Amino acid sequence: MTATLRNVAVVGFAQLPVVARDEHRMATEMLYPVVREALAQVGVERDAIDYQVSASTDYMDGRPFGFVAALDVMGSWPPRQDLHLEMDGAFAAYYAWLKIQTGEVDTALVATHGKVSEGEPDRVFNLALEPYYHGAIGLDPTSTSALQASAFMARTGATDADLARVASRSRAAGTRNPDAQLREAASAESLQRTPFKVRPLRDGYLPPIGETATCLVLAAEGKAETLCDRPAWIHGTHHISELQTIGARDLTRSASARLAAEKALAMAGLASAREVDLVELLATNPVEELILLDALGLEARSGGGSGPAINPSGGPLCAHPIMSTGSIRLGEAFRQLAGRAGERQVAKAARAIAHGAQGHCLQQNVVFVLGSERRWS
């Protein structure tokens, strides 16, 4: 039994459709209309929001302290309490939730930006590895993911066809998401014919890298109901990190995702992830998805059957705007619970799990369990 916490909800979410490259706007210029739209959704001016968190990485922005530029487009004057995270927005949302739990603030904006097309993300992520061995040999996210995929396939017997089926299901879902970057379905057979990028990962199993800006609005009970007719209440959340050294982890499992999910589900009062209607996972390839499903205690499936819908938005395999991909998972969970998911709406969605990850091979994981009713009375 966990202690009674403040009921906090996602009450608004705005994003730009994900594109490979926006030629017309700088990162902050992309963020400004998104913050405005998020505020318009909840029907208040900036003055009504107590707190703000932004998520971005200076290496992606190509300038030190790049995050301070976001202040100019977030309505930060008169001066406000602000936090910046050099992590995906899903983690920023976690910190906003924590801040609201302190009772010091009731409402928060969680904004993300990342002008990924201006730099070379593979080079940036190489720098996230320790510099003496892993960084020096030129590892990038695709090659570390491929190492993980090989290990996973050897342990579980998962085949190339299994990976293709997972990717194909994502691609089919992505056709129903107007914010996705890849909106063309692809059969498992066609994906299995795409060339290997780094074996055993084929081009068709890797995400399209794109850019966007996003803004979530979080609010505590008392405020949330006035800002949104159908808030998505956060019933449980947890954030766990693992070792940086890839060789020191069991790459075929995600201990941190498992623990984060267990803690978040316990906080939510749920015995199992099977009790939710949909799951949005930050899985950047089919193997990550299979590892995360295992961590959540869910069966992999390729459509049909029982259990929650997996990435009904199409997931990162249809749009992977670095720094925003996790925020979008939480935003998608909100859209589903608020009945705003359009063609991809999961019928009668009342509970959802949103997951965010950062680092090579799912090094850090954050899990949210959300529901359409308040958790604590």
Add this chain to the structure above:
Amino acid sequence: MQEPPAEPVKYIDTNVRLPYHYVAGDYRARQLRAFKDRKILGSRCAKTGKVFIPPVPNSPESFAPCTEFVEVPDRGVVTTFCIVNIPVIGRSLELPYVAASVALDGADISIFALILECKPEDVHMGTRVEAVWKPDGERQGNHEDILHFRPTGEPDAPLESFINRL
């Protein structure tokens, strides 16, 4: 088997190469194009009327959009300045020189400017200055189209006229 090095390894060298291709953005691109015509553009806040240079899509101060582009004169006032006695990487300027904040007439925010064609001690808060442009046909639509600013010889601007535009 190879012998270990006689001296312990104390350092490794790592070369980090991170190229970027920045998008100028439509607002700044419009300003840069205007430089070719010796024009300086700003954008006006829809709420407060304040003019920002370079043009930005929103006022950082009021959070309102800046949808209107306005041309401002290429002259203004030194609001604050410093006298530089050390060389700067990438520029070969005769020392000492003056680096100043210049509030252009009609702008509500100052820009950074190099002040030349005068003795450093002649520059002070309130000195009136004007832009010195590259000649016609040589301007490329970048920030080097304005070579520097120089005093106009006009009487000093009173402090009240620029104290809120530093």
